[in-house]
Amino acid sequence: MDNLTGIPAGNVDVLHVSFNSWTQKRKVPTLGTNAGAEKLPFQDWHHFKEAFTPELVAKAAKGSKRELLRCADPFGGSGTTALTCQFLGVEPVTIEVNPYLADLIEAKLCTYDSDDLVRSLGQILRRVHFAKPSLKRFATLPPTFIESHNKERWIFNKPVAYQIAAYLDAIDALPDQSHRRFFRIQMGGMLVNVSNVVINGKGRRYRRNWVSRFISSHEFDTLFCERSQKAILEVHTHRLRKEQRYTLIRGDCRKATAEIGQIDGAIFSPPYPNSFDYTDVYNVELWVLGYLSGAPDNRVLRESTLCSHVQIKRAYPLAPKGSKQLAWALKRLESARNDLWSPWIPEMVGGYFHDMKLVLEGLYSQLASEGEAWAVVGDSQYAGVPVPTAEILAELAPTVGYKVVNIEAFRSMRASAQQGGQEELDETLIVLRKR
């Protein structure tokens, strides 16, 4: 695959693939969301709507007071901050609690010999061709996952389930761990495509006419092959990123952030306090790819995420002191408790800011002097009571020691149609500097 990039042989070690050759200097409508980012190499390995843009990371790297040599992201997600850092020549440190997403990030950040990847793909396809798969590996999945005669709904038709099993068996048989991860992620990115459901902001829902939906084995094979080949090509074309190193920490950022080592800055977007449970959003991949071995695993994972949802009953830490806006919002939420769709929302909001303060403190302890934290945060609203996340964080940050350098609203989210569709929730960039 040597002439794929047009880079002449020899001297390749000095010809880095730049940020601009990755993004092609595209125009983005907003820095806040992933909209339009689908077409970037690496970024469609898994459709990820919560991501912000690489352009924001570039802006932060350029606009920071302190030169960025090592940059953290406590909420790794799809890995946008870390991957962009590699293109920019900045060493990334990323934390991610969701094991599927952590693998997605690492699959993007690590370096491969693309010829070896092509050989591994061939090996997978040969094994699948001769495979006699069983559904044994799916035995512990929740009951709605695989088609069976005594159910009314299922996420995967039986023939599809057999094919997934055949591929996963073949991937498991690869000798190289980074290759197993790479191809597991390629499979992960297409699972919803071959399923009877769609995943969106509201979680999982069945497709219209899913009953008559049929995925042929040929379609399945083609999808896996094309996705894998495209990804291998992207890996190859962009293999010479300025920075090749990375640190990936798999775990709860509320604990891990304080131990990442010295950083010059941080660029991240936390989950918003909007009662979204991201464990739920990635449930299909987590189960099918074997990241969860039973319901307790799911519970542990949900407990390890930020207090941004009320999906499970949990002990919410107390709201931090020091923000008048937070105290006011909590007071109003408590008096509106009977109108809330979950009575735990006031506790969740309090816990959310407790957790966010912990992360800000962790970052502060690792930041070099005048290092900056750039965060994209979103407001929320319950029963007409606004939760102005950016303003609250701007009040809490000084109690940790930060100076608030910039607050910039750059997008409005439409409120849900049921709420009239008019009230708008802001998405805000907030920049904090260590004194």
Add this chain to the structure above:
DNA sequence: CCTCGAGGTCCGATAGCTGC
């Protein structure tokens, strides 16, 4: 009491088509 599964609704973005 709890968890789990699933959906209402409507607008913006985008792909694809049509006629010039």
Add this chain to the structure above:
DNA sequence: GCAGCTATCGGACCTCGAGG
């Protein structure tokens, strides 16, 4: 080519019923 139209897709909420 391209303006303008139509069809389709999907969404950083919030709600509800079933069942343990």
